């Protein structure tokens with residue numbers, strides 16, 4: 001089983017998370033006697049991080065600690081709330097923003113410097129002490145016995161206490177991930193400016209270098225789009241355009257949107273093809289999430305995010321068929 005051992009770092013004693021959010025601190029916060037948990041989303045890009053987050057969220061609930069919402073990680077820390085609302089999460093489990101730890105929980109003596117780099121640096125977290133341990137995250141009961149909240153009020157983990165790909169039973173937690181107003185506004189602005197009120201099929205094309213590799217053993221490969229139904233099958237687009245009565249195809253991709261190829265293939269249907277290459281990948285995720293039909297590819301965690309979100313809202317998804 002993948003990742004069943006986890007060797008991480010625990011704060012004994014205290015940690016203070018000082019961030020730009022400090023100003024927003026709620027006036028009085030009660031200390032959670034069951035302790036706090038924070039982990040770094042230090043692995044992979046967003047699709048990866050989102051799966052780790054959901055697994056870690058489930059873990060926080062399993063050990064009954066308040067989750068200190070981690071930042072998303074790009075080349076810098078992105079505050080959790082830039083992309084998602086925190087209100088909905090509360091329906092599942094207690095959570096607070098970084099920088100809102102109760103004053104009783106800090107500040108610690110300055111620790112021995114920071115071993116994990118930018119994530120913690122940018123949060124202003126100093127470590128009191130560190131421990132390596134090997135209690136698996138799928139054993140929350142043992143974990144609770146090992147790390148009592150009185151001895152370890154705040155636990156900071158080097159990585160998420162979760163597997164990747166995520167556990168199937170945690171996929172439904174996607175329902176607590178609600179896009180921030182800013183993402184919704186930007187995504188809606190694009191839709192309103194480009195194809196307001198029109199039905200659309202969203203497709204995710206992964207044809208950057210690693211995907212090309214995945215397809216290359218298949219006859220034709222990417223170089224001949226029409227001849228490579230294995231990887232991107234234009235017939236599938238056509239089928240779902242017809243079935244949904246869509247007049248728009250929205251293409252999200254890590255590389256080549258293949259707009260002309262798609263247009264020419266759908267020439268007999270009155271369909272416009274749009275591709276944005278947005279400044280934030282999250283805008284593609286949002287727009288794909290809103291589509292009348294979505295075609296993704298089953299090896300991508302980017303697609304997985306969209307597919308989970310659509311399941312929550314009972315929207316149909318299909319995947320590029322490998323034939």
Ligand SMILES: Nc1nc2c(ncn2[C@@H]2O[C@H](COP(=O)(O)OP(=O)(O)OP(=O)(O)O)[C@@H](O)[C@H]2O)c(=O)[nH]1
Nearest residue numbers: 044045046047048252253254281284299300301302
């Ligand atoms: N804007 C945009 N970015 C994309 C798209 N597809 C992939 N990316 C970028 O490429 C990254 C990796 O894509 P994934 O499909 O998640 O790849 P993966 O191999 O499953 O996961 P990683 O370990 O994150 O590489 C995403 O986090 C995005 O930053 C897309 O359709 N639109």
Ligand SMILES: *[C@@H]1O[C@H](CO)[C@@H](O)[C@H](O)[C@H]1NC(C)=O
Nearest residue numbers: 031032033034035064065094
């Ligand atoms: C979980 O923690 C909360 C907050 O500290 C506490 O009120 C609750 O009783 C705990 N639940 C269990 C099952 O221990």
